[in-house]
Amino acid sequence: MNDMTARFEPNVARYETMMDVVRNRLTTRQFRPDIAVPREHVEMVLEAARHGPSGANAQPWHYIVVTDPAVKKQIADYFVDEQRKRAKMKMKFPTPNYRGLETAPGFIVVAADFRFVRAFPVLLDGSELDKQYQANAERILLQSVAASTMSAHLAAAALGYQVWWVTAIGQDDAQTALRPLLGVPDELSIIDIMLFGVPAKAPYKRWKKTLPQIMNWDRFDMKNFMTLEEIDEWVREHRHKVMYRDEAKID
Ligand SMILES: Cc1cc2nc3c(=O)[nH]c(=O)nc-3n(C[C@H](O)[C@H](O)[C@H](O)COP(=O)(O)O)c2cc1C
Structure with missing residues (x-):
């Protein structure tokens, strides 16, 4: 039980320790393939994800750790192809080199279970009003998964790795291409990839x-x-x- 009369002492030292991690989490898009990430560290990173807050405490997230270099390469191939398609459509977006994906020793695919929108305030009657509530419920769900994923990124940074957050895979084509590689059922959506490891170049x-x-x-x-x-x-x-x-x- 909390002693409700106890003085509150803010823990600035602990804040500074946390901020050191927060400030020095730097996106890295190419990793040293010679330094592996041990399974124990992957578990430590996902242990952080597990504690994320979520709307209705629904925890609508799943993390799939990819260890097979051939699968990493197939996923990188998908992104490189997608980038070519975008360039053809003249979609102006400064794209990085997605070949870097396959260099990541820590490789975690993030899937969301959008069926959990029904855990949030929705009418489920197909009405116009329901559409508005459904749109908001999707935002709640996405923010929930992002909150959990962010904890994982910070945990990886705390361990001394650097990280890469890759999204841009919301389209149906991407789902169809990537789900079978990972045995992800059609009901789930792959929304992000989290890469981490020791950077190949100074971040x-x-x-x-x-x-x-x-x-x-x-x-x-x-x-x-x-x-x-x-x-x-x-x-x-x-x-x-x-x-x-x-x-x-x-x-
Ligand atoms: C939701 C989200 C999606 C992102 N998607 C991509 C992506 O698809 N490809 C990529 O190279 N970087 C992606 N990033 C990384 C951002 O480009 C990067 O965080 C940003 O440039 C700021 O750099 P910093 O992470 O070093 O602070 C994404 C980051 C977030 C939070």
Whole structure:
């Protein structure tokens, strides 16, 4: 039982330890294949995922650890092909080299069980109103899986690995191509891949917004509001830099 009269002592030292992990989790897109991730570390990482919060405590997540290099390669092939298709459609997105996927010693596919939307406030009567509740329920579900996955990423970073969060596989084609490789039933959706290991090149810190740019007190500060034109300009002029450059080297 908590002693409700005890003084509260904030644990700043523990916060700093956590922030060291948070600040130094840096996306890495190529790994040293010569340094393996032992099974014990994979379990430690997923132990963190297990404790994630979720809407209705539904825990609608599944993690599939891929160890077979041939399967890793097949998944990387899928991404490389997909990237070619996007380039043909002239979909402008600065894509990384997805061959890096197969270099990851830690390789975990994240699947979500969207049937759990029914655990959230929904009407299930097919009405227009139900569609709105269903859309919100999907957001609740996605955020839940992301919260669990983020814990796993931080746990990997805490162990000293670097991480790569790969999404962009929501389309039906991707599901059809990847599910059979991993024995994932049709009812589940593959939504992410989490890669981790020792980086092949020195990782770097990417641009982050400042605290005043994200923090608003009591009312939304319109200084932080961007018009659609400003967002389009950001996408045109800045996106590629913030994705692939060291923050210190952005002019
Ligand atoms: C939801 C989500 C999806 C992402 N999807 C991809 C992806 O498909 N491919 C990729 O190379 N990086 C992906 N990333 C990594 C981001 O590009 C990266 O987090 C961002 O550039 C910031 O860099 P940092 O992680 O080093 O802070 C994703 C990250 C998140 C959180």
